[in-house]
Amino acid sequence: MAGQRDIFVTRSSMPPFEEYVDEIRSLWETHWLTNMGAKHEALRAALKAYFCLQGGDIDLFTNGHMALELSLQAMNLQGEVITTPFTFASTTHAIVRNGLTPVFCDVDPVTFTMDATKIESLITDRTCAILPVHVYGNVCDVEVIERIAHKYELKVIYDAAHTFGETYKGKSTATFGDVSCFSFHATKVFHTIEGGAACFRDAAFGKKLYQLKNFGIKNAECVDGIGANAKMNEFCAAMGLCNLRHVDEEIEKRGRVAARYRERLADVPGLQLNAVQQDVKPNYAYFPIIIDEKTFGATREDVFDALAAHGIHARKYFYPLTNTFECFHGAFDVAKTPVALHISRRVLTLPMYADLAIADVDRIADIVLACRPQGRTGGEAR
Numbered sequence: 148m149a150g151q152r153d154i155f156v157t158r159s160s161m162p163p164f165e166e167y168v169d170e171i172r173s174l175w176e177t178h179w180l181t182n183m184g185a186k187h188e189a190l191r192a193a194l195k196a197y198f199c200l201q202g203g204d205i206d207l208f209t210n211g212h213m214a215l216e217l218s219l220q221a222m223n224l225q226g227e228v229i230t231t232p233f234t235f236a237s238t239t240h241a242i243v244r245n246g247l248t249p250v251f252c253d254v255d256p257v258t259f260t261m262d263a264t265k266i267e268s269l270i271t272d273r274t275c276a277i278l279p280v281h282v283y284g285n286v287c288d289v290e291v292i293e294r295i296a297h298k299y300e301l302k303v304i305y306d307a308a309h310t311f312g313e314t315y316k317g318k319s320t321a322t323f324g325d326v327s328c329f330s331f332h333a334t335k336v337f338h339t340i341e342g343g344a345a346c347f348r349d350a351a352f353g354k355k356l357y358q359l360k361n362f363g364i365k366n367a368e369c370v371d372g373i374g375a376n377a378k379m380n381e382f383c384a385a386m387g388l389c390n391l392r393h394v395d396e397e398i399e400k401r402g403r404v405a406a407r408y409r410e411r412l413a414d415v416p417g418l419q420l421n422a423v424q425q426d427v428k429p430n431y432a433y434f435p436i437i438i439d440e441k442t443f444g445a446t447r448e449d450v451f452d453a454l455a456a457h458g459i460h461a462r463k464y465f466y467p468l469t470n471t472f473e474c475f476h477g478a479f480d481v482a483k484t485p486v487a488l489h490i491s492r493r494v495l496t497l498p499m500y501a502d503l504a505i506a507d508v509d510r511i512a513d514i515v516l517a518c519r520p521q522g523r524t525g526g527e528a529r
């Protein structure tokens with residue numbers, strides 16, 4: 148519509164400009180811009196407190212992907228990793244880039260996370276780890292996964308990119324598995340422009356991981372790992388320090404957006420909304436809807452196109468599934484993850500960010516509902 152700004156699926160949170168300038172002022176005095184400087188260490192400490200890690204620890208990375216990829220490398224794994232195809236490219240690539248073989252487990256039709264009841268049937272004598280994803284902030288079946296991992300002596304690496312600020316039974320999602328990896332990308336609930344973190348308990352693992360993010364350098368005269376460069380710089384850490392002061396308020400504002408979407412879209416035949424999980428303090432990271440074309444009367448593509456025609460850019464997130472990516476040349480059989488395939492063909496994530504106006508939520512809901520046959524003729528729902 149003329150005059151109206153386009154609305155994207157997300158919009159990065161920004162601290163007040165003056166607050167960021169104040170935060171980076173000292174860098175003009177120290178000239179220490181990267182390599183674990185004062186901002187890096189301050190953010191590490193602040194996040195350790197925010198996640199209530201107690202005995203555990205956290206390290207920071209240039210992005211979430213490197214936290215994940217280097218965590219796998221630091222574990223010296225070989226063989227198969229049980230994971231999910233209903234995720235961002237990063238998860239599967241982290242496995243394959245480590246020379247490991249992903250084995251895809253189907254997902255739960257309500258939470259879209261790995262269906263923990265299907266994990267055991269995928270375990271072979273080559274299985275070394277489980278890499279589940281807390282999709283849209285929906286927390287995985289962490290208790291069952293822990294029990295299976297313990298029984299078969301498997302490592303557990305959580306892709307926790309979507310769960311910043313969440314707790315399950317009062318415990319931060321940073322505390323589950325051998326390691327939980329976060330993304331602080333600009334599009335996430337909490338961001339450092341680009342950035343990421345790994346949270347873990349084993350200090351020896353932490354040391355190895357730290358070396359791998361700094362070229363494998365052990366000390367000035369010893370390089371004993373084939374590392375990468377994945378250090379978070381001071382400007383990104385400073386952005387994190389600012390954003391962390393506002394993140395709880397941002398999550399609260401997201402909650403209001405989610406509540407309005409729910410008021411408008413709950414109980415609409417053919418629309419499935421995201422799960423509301425017991426025992427989880429949510430962060431409202433995304434607002435996915437699953438559109439069943441037979442009942443709703445329009446397809447996901449119809450709704451996507453209708454929104455786009457109004458300058459509203461929803462995302463088919465996660466579509467396509469990672470086990471269908473061209474780069475894998477048909478190595479994986481998508482028929483083995485039918486629920487994930489069903490969901491990925493019907494899911495649409497609607498715009499969701501703290502400052503999304505309630506009037507815009509209403510406009511988006513109106514456009515979605517008008518895609519129905521009765522909506523198109525302007526009639527009431529029958």
Ligand SMILES: *Cc1c(COP(=O)(O)O)cnc(C)c1O
Binds near residue numbers: 308
């Ligand atoms: C964003 C994201 C990542 C990767 O994070 P980057 O910081 O962009 O590298 C990994 N996994 C999931 C599920 C994500 O959403």
